[in-house]
Amino acid sequence: MTKKIKLKISARLLKKKLRKDSTGGSKHCRFCNNPELVTEIDYKNASFLRKFLTERGKILPARISGNACKYQKMVAREIKNARIMALLPFCATSY
């Protein structure tokens, strides 16, 4: 007789799994497999970079925008350059 062994999953991991499923699965990066869009990441193209800012002018985290690490670093660098040239706000007070 062989006993059936049940795998124990902790409540914390179960909750984590539920949370992941509730948000609609994994996000995908918009720049991966899209080289034309990568060329648009430029400090002069402020209207495109505005997509990666919050209402207050903060940079959106990759956790929310879904960018891959490589492209998130590129976007953040160009946003910081655009901020220096006053094309994008450091801190948006009115929205």
Place this chain on the structure above:
Amino acid sequence: MLRYEILFLTVPEITGDEIESIKSYFLKSIRAAQGDMLSFERWGKYRLAYPVNKNDYGVYFLARFEVALENRDALLKDVRGAYIFKFNTLIMKNMIHRLDSEASLEYKRPESLEDSPSDVDSFLKKNEMEGLLKPKGGFRAKKTEDKSIVGGVAFEAEAAIIATKATVEDDIENSND
């Protein structure tokens, strides 16, 4: 040859002569370094994301040039020095950026205040939507009747005719006497 671009922000009330002086100085220093000027563009007037030197508006310019590696450092030092000391009243901010020599020169920029229509009426006229134009005084306002203008040449002529009639009547009265 290495390719560079300079984006600089000037005060909003910059004149054509001042732009020419900046451009000519820039050309002269590039030629001295045996480089090539690729483009010098005026983007237009923009509303800034935050006030710079108490200015809410500014004009952007983008200049691109090529220079050899040997003369690069001297040229960039010259250009930076000119922006800081010579044109410090005109140029508020500048940024020098290295470009990929094989990449295309096309780029996208945000829409300036001069590109976008200033008011709704001109936008509607431009895009052939004149039916949406609001009549003067609103939709509910009464139509104003055309008034003939009294005064000027017509008024003087009428006055002259009346005056001649009066004199004629006076003459007739006098003759009767």
